[in-house]
């Protein structure tokens with residue numbers, strides 16, 4: 001009985017379940033079981049639509065993994081994600097002659113809650129250099145603003161880029177592409193300040209509704 005209780009407590013403290021299929025993990029497995037990781041490797045194909053790259057459709061295994069990464073504060077899942085996307089980002093950097101990689105910044109409140117930007121973590125684990133766009137103030141109330149103009153003006157004060165992007169080719173990186181609104185707003189923001197050469201987007205997963 002005592003042994004059983006110890007095991008139960010251990011399992012409660014150390015959530016040793018696969019982030020995807022919820023099966024108990026075995027020795028040497030971390031955050032995701034080998035089976036699920038293999039499935040993700042099988043689906044690992046880089047696709048390009050316009051100037052936007054993605055690997056997965058936001059569904060199945062990758063959806064569970066990204067959800068776990070974000071909501072459960074499993075920061076170390078970035079190690080697994082780096083194994084899946086790192087090489088692809090390096091490949092895009094090479095073929096598109098990317099000068100700067102910029103992770104899409106988190107809403108400040110969410111950053112404080114979570115304590116990390118998941119995209120930055122993936123890039124760090126992949127050994128990829130990036131520059132950060134800083135949010136100079138809390139933009140949470142932005143959602144409350146009705147007019148598009150108001151929203152843009154609000155964003156104008158919300159971002160600060162400390163690098164000269166004139167004539168440069170940029171790759172914006174995010175985890176999931178849904179409506180693309182944030183990407184568009186950041187692009188507009190960058191283009192307002194600099195005459196850039198080109199801009200590309202990479203997201204780990206593409207939500208189906210953004211396919212059209």
Ligand SMILES: [Zn+2]
Pocket residue numbers: 018019020021022023032033034035036037
């Ligand atoms: Zn699994």
